Amino acid sequence: MTSPELVAERADRRAWLGLVIVLGPVALVAMDGSVLYLAMPSITSAITPSTDQALWILDIYGFVVSSLLIAFGNLGDRYGRLKFLLTGAVVFGIGSAGAAFAPNPEILIACRALMGLGGATLLPAGLAIISNLFHDARQRSQAIGIFAATFAAGFAAGPVIGGLLLSRFEWGSVFLINLPVVVLFLAFAPVLLREVRTTNPGRVDALSVALSAVGILLAVYSIKTAAAEGFSPVQAVTGVVGVALLVWFVRRQFHLEHPLLDLRLFKDRVFTVAILTGLLTLVAWAAAGYLSGIYLQSVLGYSVLAAALLALPGAAVLTVVCIKTSVIAERIGTRSALIASHFFMGVGLLLLLATTTEHGVAAFIASTIVAGVGYGLSFSLVADTAVAAVPPERAGSAASLAETSNELGNALGISLLGSLAAVCFRLFGPDIAGTLNETLDKPGLSPAVVAEAEDAFLTGLHVAVGVASLLCLALGVLALRWVPKETKEEPAEAESLTAAP
Structure with a gap:
């Protein structure tokens, strides 16, 4: 006869296996938001996208995810999270396969949009299912923390993984790597996971x-x-x-x-600071990652593998800080950790201003390490801060807004700051093509023209990261004024929802 203790042990084991299987798609969604940063020079040479097409290839994914995230979360509540999770994985896999063999920029953009459509179902559904797997508050908190750390690690590791793949394979490999994970998920998810839906989700x-x-x-x-x-x-x-x-x-x-976005939550200043932090963190991170990847390869001349290895220290720091944020917050306070994240990001971005057309590796590594501390703190604190600032019955809306702010920030970073850098290149470049890579691919360029193009790109990089740094520092000052000091009497919210970035 089976003892109650053994039944509990089997249930726990199944829950943790369910967590592991959900983390695969979660890591893919995060990674595909950044995996192209080092791949764009290869893609540009292979299928020659225009300036605006190159930017769309990078961020159409993030825009589709961010614009549909809350809507799909509500639909999952109504029709079942597991169904949405499985459907999203299939759509994500089809989009990945199409992107890997895209013959032109238009098809690649369309496939990236299809991947975003699938990704928009995976995040809210995955988080809801994980929360339902663990009935013990402490275990549930640990599981959601692992979920958040996996998402942050996926963002950080995306450029590195992309660089490692491109050092040995064609650019389509950065999409093909998704397929084994999707297949494994579709095979085991129906066995390990249970359906989750809300009885009264409201009309979408x-x-x-x-x-x-x-x-x-x-x-x-x-x-x-x-x-x-x-x-x-x-x-x-x-x-x-x-x-x-x-x-x-x-x-x-x-x-x-039943609003798609409960904008009344922004009446709370702490909530507003948290959402702005989630948005701005990814704006800065995405812009710096994208522009730095081009700088290392096209200006300094490093191979894609070398560029990927140079990004490793910052990625490691970001991941470790994300995992250790709860310990840091307990020691110095959540408010202090949140404020510190802005200043670490701002100072780290400023270090990129020391880069030149001849030297810049040390400045790049130092920048990724210092800013990585801020990114890691922010990724782990934004959702907790947002949820803690609102009444319990509105925690779901707060968590959804936190997720959306991150996804939208990832897309806006490349769109807005990437476009700002492109404007600088148009103004100060040799007026041969719209981007640095397009210019350098032209045959018969003189050394003077190459130098002019590299200088123009570096000017755009400096302007973009300078603006991002100022925004981070300004929000840090705002957080100092708006986020109240914590009182020692306040107990920790053991069951507060933590959403991934």
Whole structure:
């Protein structure tokens, strides 16, 4: 006869195995937000995308994920999280296979969008299923912490993994690596995981989904077009329409019984600081990672493998800090840790201003290590801070907004700051092509033209990271004023929800 203790042990083992199987797709979603940073020079040479196409290849994934994340979370509540998780994995796998063999930029952009469609189902569904696997509060907290650390590690390891693959295989390998993980997940998830749904999730407002997604895409398209080709009537009208749709979306949320985004949460200053931190962290991280990858390969001349190895110290620091954030927060306080994250990021980004067209490796490594401390703290603290700032019945909305801020920040970092760097290249470059890699691929360039192109790119890099640094430091000052000091009487919230970035 089976003892109760043995039954409990088997249940625990199955729950931890379920956690392991969910972490595979979670790591893929995070990794694919950054895996192309070192791959873009290879992709540019292979399928020759234009300036705006190159930016779309990088961030269409993040925009699709961020624009659909909350909507898909609500649909998962209604129709079942496991169904959404399995469907999302299939769509993600199909998009990955298509991207690996894309013959031109248009198909690659479409496949990246399909991957984003799948990724938007994986994050909220995975977190909900993990929370349901562990009924003990302490174990559940540990599991969600592992979930968050895996997501952060995926973001940090993406460029490194991409660089290692590209050192031996064609650029399509950065997408093919997803397929074995997807296949394993589809094989074991139905056995290890249980269905999760909410009894009264509320109606999903389809118009809000359309307004947010189309508004974001039109506004960003306008910015990208202006950066790549300059201002034009069509570009301006596109931007105005995009902004108008987003304004309509925001106004609509205040009149819905079940809003797609509960914007009333922003009345709380601490919540606002937390969401801005999640957004800005990924804006800075994505822009610096993307531009630095091009700098190391196309300006300093390092191979993709060498560039990947140079990124390892920063990735290791980010991952370790993310895992140890709970210990750091217990020692110095959550408020101090959150504020410190902004200043570590700001100072780390400033170190990139020491890079030149001849030397910059030491500055790059130092930057990734210092900023990595800030990124790691932020990834682990944002959701906890956001959730703790709102009433318990609104914790789900707060966690969804925290996830969305990270995904949107990852896309905006490349779109806005990447476009800013592109504008600088257009203004100060040799006016041969829209990007550094396109320019260097032109035959018969004189050394003077090459030097001019490299100087223009470096100017764009410095301007972009300088703006990102100032924003981080400014938000740190705002956090000092808005986030109240903690009182020692306040007990720790053992069961507060922690969402991955």
